Amino acid sequence: MKRQKLTIGTLSRETGVNIETIRYYEKIGLLAAPERTEGGHRVYDSDGLKQLIFIRRCRGLGFSIEEILSLSDLVTAGTYTCEEVQSKTEVHLSDVRTKIKSLRKMEHALATLVKECEGGKTQDCAIVDTLFELRV
Amino acid sequence: MKRQKLTIGTLSRETGVNIETIRYYEKIGLLAAPERTEGGHRVYDSDGLKQLIFIRRCRGLGFSIEEILSLSDLVTAGTYTCEEVQSKTEVHLSDVRTKIKSLRKMEHALATLVKECEGGKTQDCAIVDTLFELRV
DNA sequence: CTACAATCTGTAGTCACTACAGGTTCAAGA
DNA sequence: TCTTGAACCTGTAGTGACTACAGATTGTAG
Numbered sequence: 444m445k446r447q448k449l450t451i452g453t454l455s456r457e458t459g460v461n462i463e464t465i466r467y468y469e470k471i472g473l474l475a476a477p478e479r480t481e482g483g484h485r486v487y488d489s490d491g492l493k494q495l496i497f498i499r500r501c502r503g504l505g506f507s508i509e510e511i512l513s514l515s516d517l518v519t520a521g522t523y524t525c526e527e528v529q530s531k532t533e534v535h536l537s538d539v540r541t542k543i544k545s546l547r548k549m550e551h552a553l554a555t556l557v558k559e560c561e562g563g564k565t566q567d568c569a570i571v572d573t574l575f576e577l578r579v
Numbered sequence: 580m581k582r583q584k585l586t587i588g589t590l591s592r593e594t595g596v597n598i599e600t601i602r603y604y605e606k607i608g609l610l611a612a613p614e615r616t617e618g619g620h621r622v623y624d625s626d627g628l629k630q631l632i633f634i635r636r637c638r639g640l641g642f643s644i645e646e647i648l649s650l651s652d653l654v655t656a657g658t659y660t661c662e663e664v665q666s667k668t669e670v671h672l673s674d675v676r677t678k679i680k681s682l683r684k685m686e687h688a689l690a691t692l693v694k695e696c697e698g699g700k701t702q703d704c705a706i707v708d709t710l711f712e713l714r715v
Numbered sequence: 716c717t718a719c720a721a722t723c724t725g726t727a728g729t730c731a732c733t734a735c736a737g738g739t740t741c742a743a744g745a
Numbered sequence: 746t747c748t749t750g751a752a753c754c755t756g757t758a759g760t761g762a763c764t765a766c767a768g769a770t771t772g773t774a775g
Contacts, residue, residue, distance in 0.1 A: 450772095452721065462722085463764060471762090482771045484722055497710050505685045508762070518707055525704035529696045532706055536689040543682045546675055549641045553672040560665045568661035570668055571654055574633050586741095588752060598753085599733060607731095618740045620753055644731070 449487040458495050465495065473498060473512060505539055585623040594631050601631065609634060609648060641675055 455462045468474035474494055477487045494515075501511045514531060517523035559569040591598045604610035610630055613623045630651075637647045650667060653659035695705040 450721080451723095461764085464762085466723090467763065480771080482722085483724095484771070493711060496712075500710050502762090503685075504688055505682070514710075518711075521702070523702060523704070523707070524700045525696055525702065525706075526698050526700060528704050528706045529693060529698045532689060532693050532696070536686065536693060539682055539686050539689060543679060543686060546641070546679045546682065549639075550672065550675050550679060552640055553668060553675060557665060557668050557672060560661055560668070562662050562665045564660045564662060568659070568664050570661075570664045571659070574636050574650075575629060575654075576632075586752080597733085600731085602754090603732065616740080618753085619755095620740065638731090 447489055447492075449492065451485045451487070454487050454492060454495065457492065458499055460495060460499050468495070468498060471508065473508060473515070504535070506535055510535060583625055583628075585628065587621045587623070590623050590628060590631065593628065594635055596631060596635050604631070604634060607644065609644060609651070640671070642671055646671060 449457070451462055451465055454460075455465060460468075465474065469476055475491065477485045477491050480486055497515070498511055501514065506514070510531065514528065517527060556570045556573060559573075561567070561569070585593070587598055587601055590596075591601060596604075601610065605612055611627065613621045613627050616622055633651070634647055637650065642650070646667065650664065653663060692706045692709060695709075697703070697705070
């Protein structure tokens with residue numbers, strides 16, 4: 444098990460997170476500041492890699508930076524319980540479900556508009572009519 | 580049919596769009612600049628009301644400002660065809676469907692995590708394990 | 716030793732608002 | 746008419762989660 448040392452470019456390629464974003468995560472305190480070379484270039488080890496993968500995975504699941512910070516604090520402090528983590532995840536899950544519901548409504552409304560519209564060369568358009576109706 | 584004159588506050592209450600947002604829409608050229616009183620207060624008529632309702636309705640359907648501008652230009656120029664409007668709406672509908680799909684994936688992943696987690700007082704947590712796995 | 720790729724910092728831009736600060740105008744009551 | 750206070754004005758800065766530079770420095774392969 445040799446210690447791997449990664450430049451920011453390599454880390455970026457390995458994780459698919461782009462360089463500016465990595466630096467941004469460091470700046471806002473989400474990703475731990477790594478060691479530096481004499482010249483000031485960042486040098487990451489496997490802990491940095493692990494942390495960034497965690498962040499990327501959480502983002503992929505739609506967690507906000509704020510939520511990730513709180514999960515991450517919990518975990519790195521080593522004080523978390525399974526219960527707490529589960530509860531934060533459930534809260535987020537219900538947010539996601541709310542968003543899905545609202546998008547479904549939009550989808551339905553849009554699909555109805557498209558269906559009602561004749562799609563011809565005229566200006567007699569059900570979509571325009573509906574969007575401009577004066578009823579509030 | 581009497582000409583109605585509305586202050587920005589009344590317009591805001593009628594449409595549910597807040598005052599700052601109305602001024603913002605004007606600034607970015609989405610909403611036509613209304614007449615002013617001698618003292619400089621905005622005075623809207625029924626055209627302004629109609630236009631703002633249209634904007635609000637489009638935003639409610641998830642159209643971006645850019646999309647609304649382009650729809651709105653088409654319509655106010657009077658050069659639109661039903662076909663064009665329908666096609667823009669369809670493009671947007673397919674964006675919405677893409678978003679729904681991606682949120683569904685999130686939902687599934689999160690639900691699985693929550694289910695696998697025991698939720699106890701221990702630190703043996705399936706969620707943490709999964710999020711910290713080193714597999715990229 | 717040179718060339719050039721990679722990295723550095725810092726700032727500004729994105730989207731669609733929202734939230735002030737500090738000033739002016741309007742409308743209703745005395 | 747005067748006064749009060751609500752409503753309005755402009756302009757700027759902040760939000761979230763990045764992205765896109767500019768201009769300088771460092772690292773490395775040939």
